[in-house]
Amino acid sequence: MGRLGPGGVRSVRTSAHEAAAVVEQVLSEITDTLVTGESVKLSGFGVFTVRDRAKLVGRTPRPGSGCRLNRTAPSRLPPPMS
Template identity: 50%
Template sequence: MAEPGTLTRADLAEAIHLEIGLSRAESAAIVEQLLGHIGDALAKGENVKISSFGSFVLRDKGERIGRNPKTGIEVPIAPRRVLTFRASQMMRDRIVRAG
């Protein structure tokens, strides 16, 4: 069971089932396909923008020097690609109104 306040794949599938009337299996398949398409696009290096929701943006971070907090020893941090999410203005407005 999901943590309180956490929306899961099963929750999304159930919402589709209740609102659209598809079977639970069809609803779960739609959720899996949608998440699969988003994941595939990100894996190919494409950014994903969902209008009125937000954007998943890939960023390349260069190598840098970090510090081990326990020992204080400097260590190189390898370059990597990170995924960030930026909520649309409409979504930010909805969050502010809900809070």
């Protein structure tokens, strides 16, 4: 797999600003799709999914006091299958 570094931007004849705009647009589309609850498949990379996590109790190590943590919905990229 190739890497797109500073030399890669020049080889496709685009400015760093245009390349950054394209990356931002792609990340925005991925984020918008995940917000709707759909999964995103990037061929050769993996599948991003969103999973719900219920409320839970977090603990501070020293005093041992607990606090409620709100429900979250983190995105997830499972490890590749070997």
